[in-house]
Amino acid sequence: MGTETWKGRIMLKKKREIEEIIQFVRDHPESTASRRIYRETLGEAPAQINSTVLRQLQDKLEIADEFTIEGYNYLIR
DSSP: OOHHHHHHHHHHHHHHHHHHHHHHHHHOTTSHHHHHHHHHHHSSOOSSOOHHHHHHHHHHHHHSOHHHHHHHHHHHO
16 A cells, blocks of 8 residues: 555545544533543633634544544544
C-alpha cells in the first residue's frame, strides 16, 4: 500500500470520527461527555449550542491530533 493511500485512509477515518463527535454533541448538548469536549476544545462549555459553536468545534477538531479524536470517540461510545 502506498503512502498516499495510507494517508488518505487516515484522513477519511478522522473525518468520519469528527462527524460522529459533532453529531453526538448536536444530539446530546448537555451531556457530561459533550460538555467535556466543549471545554477541552473551545476552552469553555458554551451556554447555548448553535451552528456557530458546532462550526468552531469542528474547526478545532479538524486540527486536533489523532489521539485526541480517538479519545473523544471513545468517550461518546
